[in-house]
Amino acid sequence: MSTELATSTTPAVKAxxxxxxxxxxxxxxxxxxxxxxxxxxxxVGIRQPDFYDPPVLLAFLKRAAPLIILAAGQYFxxxxxxFDLSVGSLVTAEVVIAARLIDGDPAATWPVIALLLGFGLxxxxxxxxxxxxxxxxxxxxxxxxxxxLVGAVYTWTGGSPRxxxxxxxxxxxxxxxxxxxxxxxxxxxxxVLAGVAVLAVLAMRSDFGKVLLAVGDNPRAARLAGARTARxxxxxxxxxxLAAAVAAILLGGFGGVSFQVGQGLEFTAITAVVLxxxxxxxxxxxxxxxxxGALTLQTLLTLLNLLGVSGxxxxxxxxLIILAAxxxxxxxxxx
Amino acid sequence: MRRRTPVLLAVCTAVAVxxxxxxxxxxxxxxxxxxxxxxxxxxxxxxxxxxxxxELALRTKSATGPADKPWEQAxxxxxxxxxxxxxxxxxxxxxxxxxxxxxxxxxxxxxxxAEVKLHPEIKTFTVADAESKDDKQISDMTDLLGKGxxxxxxxxxxTATLTPAVEQACAKVPVIVFDRGVNTKCPxxxxxxxxxxxxxxxxxxxxxxxxxxxxxxxxxxILPGVDVLEARWGAAKxxxxxxxxxxxxxEFTDGDAAKTKTIVxxxxxxxxxxxxxxxxxxxxAVAAAEAFEDAGKPFPAIVGEDQQDFLxxxxxxxxxxIAPTYPTYQWxxxxxxxxxxLNGEAVASPWKLPQPTITQDNLSQYVQADxxxxxxxxxxxxxxxxxxxxxxxx
Numbered sequence: 199m200s201t202e203l204a205t206s207t208t209p210a211v212k213a214x215x216x217x218x219x220x221x222x223x224x225x226x227x228x229x230x231x232x233x234x235x236x237x238x239x240x241x242v243g244i245r246q247p248d249f250y251d252p253p254v255l256l257a258f259l260k261r262a263a264p265l266i267i268l269a270a271g272q273y274f275x276x277x278x279x280x281f282d283l284s285v286g287s288l289v290t291a292e293v294v295i296a297a298r299l300i301d302g303d304p305a306a307t308w309p310v311i312a313l314l315l316g317f318g319l320x321x322x323x324x325x326x327x328x329x330x331x332x333x334x335x336x337x338x339x340x341x342x343x344x345x346x347l348v349g350a351v352y353t354w355t356g357g358s359p360r361x362x363x364x365x366x367x368x369x370x371x372x373x374x375x376x377x378x379x380x381x382x383x384x385x386x387x388x389x390v391l392a393g394v395a396v397l398a399v400l401a402m403r404s405d406f407g408k409v410l411l412a413v414g415d416n417p418r419a420a421r422l423a424g425a426r427t428a429r430x431x432x433x434x435x436x437x438x439x440l441a442a443a444v445a446a447i448l449l450g451g452f453g454g455v456s457f458q459v460g461q462g463l464e465f466t467a468i469t470a471v472v473l474x475x476x477x478x479x480x481x482x483x484x485x486x487x488x489x490x491g492a493l494t495l496q497t498l499l500t501l502l503n504l505l506g507v508s509g510x511x512x513x514x515x516x517x518l519i520i521l522a523a524x525x526x527x528x529x530x531x532x533x
Numbered sequence: 534m535r536r537r538t539p540v541l542l543a544v545c546t547a548v549a550v551x552x553x554x555x556x557x558x559x560x561x562x563x564x565x566x567x568x569x570x571x572x573x574x575x576x577x578x579x580x581x582x583x584x585x586x587x588e589l590a591l592r593t594k595s596a597t598g599p600a601d602k603p604w605e606q607a608x609x610x611x612x613x614x615x616x617x618x619x620x621x622x623x624x625x626x627x628x629x630x631x632x633x634x635x636x637x638x639x640x641x642x643x644x645x646x647a648e649v650k651l652h653p654e655i656k657t658f659t660v661a662d663a664e665s666k667d668d669k670q671i672s673d674m675t676d677l678l679g680k681g682x683x684x685x686x687x688x689x690x691x692t693a694t695l696t697p698a699v700e701q702a703c704a705k706v707p708v709i710v711f712d713r714g715v716n717t718k719c720p721x722x723x724x725x726x727x728x729x730x731x732x733x734x735x736x737x738x739x740x741x742x743x744x745x746x747x748x749x750x751x752x753x754x755i756l757p758g759v760d761v762l763e764a765r766w767g768a769a770k771x772x773x774x775x776x777x778x779x780x781x782x783x784e785f786t787d788g789d790a791a792k793t794k795t796i797v798x799x800x801x802x803x804x805x806x807x808x809x810x811x812x813x814x815x816x817x818a819v820a821a822a823e824a825f826e827d828a829g830k831p832f833p834a835i836v837g838e839d840q841q842d843f844l845x846x847x848x849x850x851x852x853x854x855i856a857p858t859y860p861t862y863q864w865x866x867x868x869x870x871x872x873x874x875l876n877g878e879a880v881a882s883p884w885k886l887p888q889p890t891i892t893q894d895n896l897s898q899y900v901q902a903d904x905x906x907x908x909x910x911x912x913x914x915x916x917x918x919x920x921x922x923x924x925x926x927x
Contacts (some may be wrong), residue, residue, distance in 0.1 A: 208698055246802070257828070261798070302906065360636075362842075362906050370825060453791025503799045 209441070226482030231474050233531035238497040245504045253382040258373075261452070262496035263391040264445040264480050266489045267471040268463060270398045271441025273488035275433040276471050279414040279480030280329060280336035282435065285442040285467060288321055289460030290348045294355055302362040310367070315443045321347075322439025325398020336435075346466070355457075363450055375499040387448050394444060398483030398485045399435075410434060414480025451527030462513065469516045470495045470521040555566035572750070572780040573770045579763035585771070588730040588764075590756055596887045604862040604913050605869060608727065610881035615721060618707045620876030623656035626871055627682035627706075628675045631690035631713070632665035636816070636840070636907035640914075641712075641864035643924055648863075648865040652872060667694040674698045678705055684871040687720070688712045694762065707874050709867045711760070721874055722882035724866045729764025732857045735815065735890050736765075737772035740809040740854040743834040746777045751800050752838060753821060755788040761859075765813040778809070786817055790850030793817035797824035810835040815856060816907075818843045822852065839891055842906035844899055856891035861923035862913030898903050901927040 243249050249258070268285055275282040292314050298307045299313070325343055330338040374385035401407055412420040413427045421427050449459050474491025476483025499512050598606030599748050626649065628669040633639050646797045649658045663670030670690050675698075684707045689695040697771060702708050711724035750773065754766055766783075766902060771782050782800055786793040791848035794817075800807055801824060810821050815838020822843075825832050834853040839860075847854045863886050873880050889911060893899055893900050899910035905925040914920050921927065 253829075254836075360907075449791065453794045454823070456789050456791035458789040459785060460792040500802070504803055506803065 212358075222415045226477055226484065226487070227475050228487035228490060229475075230485055231487060233495055234473075235490060235497060236495040238494060242497060242501050242504065245501065248434040253511075255263055256374075256381060256383070256385055256388060258496075258500065258507045259391065260385040262389045262493055263385075263387040263467060264371075264448045264452075265463075265470060265496055266391055267394050267441050267448070268445045268467040268494040269474070269492035270485055271445075272440035272464075272467040272471050273398070273424065273474075273476060273483070273485045274410065274437040275336070276462040276468070276476055276478060276488075277414045277483055277485075278410050278431045278434045279417065280431060280434065281340060281468070282325065282438040283337065283340040283464045284325060284347060285438060285445075285493040286406065286460040286463035287344045287347035287351070288318065288439065288442040289449060289463055290445040290457065291351045291460075292317060292443055293450040293456060293459050294351050296367060296446070296450055297363050298355070299375055300316075300361065300367055302363050302364055302471065304366045307364050311447060314447060315440060318439040318443025318446075319436055319440075320439070321442075323432065325439070327437035329435065330428035330431050332506055337532055351457075361455065363455060368451040370452065371448040371453075387451075390448065394441070395489060398489070401449070402485045406430070406433070411481060414482075416481070417503075430525075466516060467492070469520050472527075473519055475527075477527050478524060540706055544900070563827040572782075573773050574783060576770065577757075577763050577767055580767040584764070585730045588728045589734055589768070591727045591885060592731050592888075597819055602913070603860070603889065604865040606887055607881035608735040608885040608887060610884070611743060612786070612879040613721065613882040614879055615707070615874045616877045618684075618721070618874045620875050622654040622875070624654055624683045624872070625657040625659070625681055626655050626684055626686070626868070627659045627677040627680065628686040628867075629668060629670055629677055629688070630662050631688045632663055636664045637859070637861060638907045639907060640907075640912055641861040641925065644861055644912055644914050644917065645868060647919055647923065648868040650918050652868070653717050654872065655868075663690055664835055665690055667691055671697060671698045674702055678702055682706055684709065684875055686867040686871060687715075689715055689905075692716060693820060701727055707871070709870050709874070711863060711867045722870055722880050722884050723890070724863060724870060724884040724886065726860055726886045726888040727865055728888075729761040730768035730887055732781040732859060733765030733768035734772055734857060735857040736811055737769035738810055739836065740834055741772060741776045741778060743853055744778055744809040748807070749781045749804055750809040750811060751797065751807050752780055752783040752811045753786050753793060753813070753817070754783065756785055762813050769811055769813075773811075781806060781807070782810055788814065788816055790817050794824045797821045798828060801825065801828045801830055806830055806834050809833050812838075812888070814838060815832040815843050819846050821849070822846060826850075839899060839910040840906070841901060841904050841908045841910060844891065844896065844910060845902070845906075848896060848900050854893075858889055858891065858909075858911040859912065860886065860888065861909045862886075862911060874899075901926070914924050 221236070248254055272282055272285065279383045295317065296310055296314055299310045300426065321343065325336070325340055328339045370386045370390065374383040376383050378384045399517050409420065409430055411421070413425055413430050417427050453459055470492035471488040472478060472491070473494055474483065474487035476488050498515065502512060502515065588600070594608050596603070596606035596608050596714060598608060599756055628645070630642065635641050649655050659677060659680055659682065661673035663673050667690050672687070674687070685702050686709045687699055688711055689699070692714055693716060697712065699708060699715045700717050700719050708720040709724065710720045714723055714725070744750065752769065755762055756808060781804055784796050786796060810811065810833050812818055812821065818835060818837035819842045822832055832850065832852050837847065837854055837856045839856050839858040843856065846852065852895070866884065866886060870880050870884065891910070903926050904921060908924055908926070
């Protein structure tokens with residue numbers, strides 16, 4: 199599916215653009231999302247004047263961190279021309295597994311964190327192998343994985359989560375380094391986010407990133423040029439699974455044991471990536487754009503909340519964003 | 534495309550103006566007063582005034598029965614004769630369980646299993662778990678009846694759907710229903726604590742007492758449409774409507790910690806502060822309180838339940854709190870009732886159990902540091918065989 203999509207759009211791709219398309223207004227540019235973000239931030243600032251106090255701003259970043267990390271992971275998959283619909287249920291599975299295995303025992307914290315990261319990678323590996331070697335379209339592969347994880351978690355727990363997370367585990371999503379001058383508390387989640395962001399940008403600047411874009415842009419051309427497309431796409435799924443694991447550690451820390459923590463996150467992440475100017479079907483857009491898209495989406499949700507718009511409407515807003523962003527992206531490519 | 538965008542924009546603007554224009558053309562009707570002013574919304578169709586009044590009155594009635602065993606007590610009992618069920622032991626007791634899909638049911642089921650161990654005259658105890666599915670519970674009950682049970686205990690998954698199946702069973706063996714009810718009088722007795730109205734009112738009255746006038750209240754409900762939860766909220770709504778508190782929101786949490794924390798965090802951001810939290814069940818009370826802690830706000834007056842994690846937080850952080858309970862010790866009573874019935878002794882029907890409330894004054898006797906966080910304190914299980922290990926304690 200992704201292959202055909204990317205191939206069919208190839209004639210529209212201008213020769214030589216190939217890369218992230220970071221500058222200008224074309225498809226994949228981050229300029230539109232930056233403008234929307236600034237407008238939203240101004241609006242939030244008017245509605246909540248103390249929003250720009252460093253502690254409040256950091257608290258906002260702390261809440262946005264899991265989504266931004268998920269968006270970064272989803273970016274790798276989308277830019278290679280695939281989808282990962284399994285991240286939401288993967289986040290839930292990770293949190294439920296963590297609670298069950300830690301069961302309130304602080305000593306189990308670090309081994310379980312290692313296990314969670316491993317589990318995220320494993321799910322990414324399965325997604326990648328099924329998609330590339332068995333040639334199942336990623337939309338179906340990851341939809342299947344989503345259902346497998348939902349069912350497995352339900353069966354394993356009998357419908358209600360058991361066990362408890364330790365304070366040491368929850369620290370990453372809840373607490374921070376206290377007593378930092380000016381900032382007050384520097385949340386661990388923000389530090390983790392910074393680390394992930396740097397790694398993601400470095401990865402996209404490396405040879406891997408360039409090949410990944412080429413694979414998403416035109417898989418056949420990339421393959422003929424000697425790129426190991428199957429391996430590259432699988433690595434993208436690994437990145438997405440790992441990002442989901444990191445996001446799960448932060449979300450579990452924030453909210454505690456929960457059965458719904460990951461519900462709908464896959465669509466929120468895809469919305470964020472699309473909002474950041476990344477083109478569905480692959481080949482266009484930057485990881486910075488995807489992360490800015492997530493930040494913009496979180497800002498929008500914050501603004502809606504401040505305006506008293508019901509939480510139920512936020513999914514409608516997300517749907518509209520996906521439709522609008524894809525439609526605008528298609529129109530821009532035609533001109 | 535670039536040429537088309539301004540056109541699109543112009544159309545949008547025209548539509549927007551048109552809409553505004555239309556609305557301003559409407560005759561100036563005053564907004565209808567749908568709610569009674571406290572922001573609590575409309576009264577649900579589940580609300581039954583007589584039941585409400587009855588439950589609130591039961592709260593102050595004294596119970597008959599042994600003082601140290603509330604699971605054997607009955608409020609305002611009317612007894613029924615059971616001589617026709619008298620039978621010599623040993624007995625085969627059967628239980629059709631709706632499910633063990635939440636910590637409350639898990640603790641309750643352990644209570645019941647331990648209670649069975651206390652009675653050597655129960656030779657066999659057969660349990661069928663319906664996994665929260667109506668159709669499975671209906672076939673479970675048919676299966677159980679084919680196994681030669683002397684008495685059948687039923688904890689129905691839903692009220693209306695299970696009624697015909699219970700009626701079928703009544704024709705063959707004495708039936709004891711507890712927790713959720715059925716729409717038939719055929720069971721020998723129906724056992725449950727006072728009920729949802731009493732639970733909801735107790736929490737709401739506490740907030741009225743502790744929160745300053747005009748204080749902002751956030752009501753958190755699990756989900757709509759479940760009778761016992763509707764009753765809890767229905768009674769709380771009556772209390773809030775009569776008070777001068779400002780209910781700024783009524784939200785559904787699905788009983789999920791992460792969702793609860795997000796909702797409360799959002800309300801704190803929108804309103805600056807919240808003075809009271811009312812909840813229809815306490816499983817996510819800790820998440821709600823944490824949201825205040827993480828936002829650097831003072832804790833509100835809060836309604837929880839008897840789960841250990843909340844009681845511990847209440848004690849450690851010195852919360853202003855109350856915990857109405859829906860005691861899990863009610864899972865012991867059906868076994869006791871079944872044996873009485875098979876022995877031909879009269880039993881209360883309906884069997885209303887007392888429904889204690891945990892307050893600041895008696896908090897310390899319910900905090901049990903060595904029990905797991907999701908354990909319900911009001912289990913009446915401390916003297917049962919296998920305690921505390923079987924309940925996950927140390």
